[in-house]
Amino acid sequence: MPEGDTVYRTALLQNRALAGSVLTGFEVRMPQFSTVDLTGETVVEVASVGKHLFHRFSGGLSLHTHLKMEGAWRTVAPGARWPRPAFQARAVLSAADVVAIGFELGVTELVATVDEESVVGHLGPDLLAPEASTRPGPHAWDPEEALRRLRAEPEQTVFGAILDQRNLAGIGNVYANELCFVRGLLPTRPIGEVADLPALVALARRMLRANRDRFTRSTTGDLRPGRRSWVYGRTGQPCRRCGTTLLGGELGRREGEERVVTWCPVCQS
Template identity: 50%
Template sequence: MPEGDTVWQAARRLHTALAGKVLTRFDLRVPQYATADLTGRTVLDVTSRGKHLLTRIDGGLTLHSHLRMDGSWKVFANDQRWTGGPAHQIRAVLGAHDRTAVGYRLPVLELLRTADEDRAVGHLGPDLLGPDWDPQQALANLLADPARPLGEALLDQGNLAGIGNVYKSELCFLLGATPWLPVGALPADRAAKLPALAKKLLEVNRDRPIRRTTGGRGPDLFVYGRAPRPCLRCGTRIRVADQGDGSRDRPTYWCPACQTGPTPAPGSPPTRRVRSHPVN
């Protein structure tokens, strides 16, 4: 699933292509909005909110989309061939006089009143790349369920918005804690650093084509996707296991020497907790 920095980049591309321009084409290829036609209206702005995209159009309307695992928005000059996938995967087409934005495989696409945007994003915690960022509130949200595994708490967009599976694994490594450590067991000094560290990682990567957390030369990431290669710090083999609440299990990477805390036994099933799951 694209993470907050990737979605921020998508919003910037769409904003650059469409903001301030009159729509010459508006085509939503989902049954509920198949007859919606906003041609002739002006795109006001495109912004990200966590992993959500909000395209605001004059007349008080917002096109809300979410990429989840496979979705993408591509921007083309009007003489370019569309190359984001086969035509049957197109869910949205927004055209202006010189650019066309095409949404592929968008699992969430809805047209709502701008005044009702909270219906789509009101459940989100402070946005790591947004103007509402509040590190104290983000930390309080994370610590509100002290028994919850750190990795799960970081992925919960209701705590703080923008972290995905890559940053979850990388943050846990930088904090020296396994993703299965109860968040309340994280030492106070490391917990206090968590919000600023998370924000720094996303901010330094939002303008980069390739995500990098290691800072220097060599591999781009400390642990994510590196099992069973050696840890960049200590040489111990990186491990991988699924982590989740039973509804969405995700591969999670860690160094058993550099990170302290519980880890799953090989082959053990994920812990199942009963939770509702709004769109993250």
């Protein structure tokens, strides 16, 4: 599933392409919204909240989408060939000089812009949002609120707690693995036993911000192929720090929510 930095970048690119444009065509290929036509309205902005996307329109509606595992938004020139098959399209927004297509979106729905909190109100502070002190809002970055939420379930594993979007909006499996390694934390350690939780939260924000404006994600600082992650996707390979064989398995908040996890038995405790 795309992580918060990918969704942030998607919103940025969509906003650059569409903001201020008048729609010449509008189609949501979902039965309950198939008759809605916003042609003639202006795209006010495209923004992300955690892993959620909102295309906001002048008439007061927002197109809420979530990429889930396979989803993607792409833009093409009018009349140009689409990068994916048409049957995968869930939403098509046309303007005079651009067409934006949402392919295989996990969530596609229209909501009133003023009611966006009905679908994202459960999320914690957005790691890529502006500081609450500079731009207040329900998902503005507030480290103290993030810490309060993480500490509310002290028995939860570190891995599960930082993956929970109700605590920190934007972290996915890649960052959960990498954060645990860099901070030297065994993924199964209870979050309540983490001595320097503020440092973990601060690192999460730095990692996502470092990657939000580039297509090649790296948590090691090295952009070369095969050198971009510490542990994610490297089960059975040697630890980059100590050379010990990395272990792997599955871990989640509860049954059915397991994610692939990799760790170093020496560097993490």
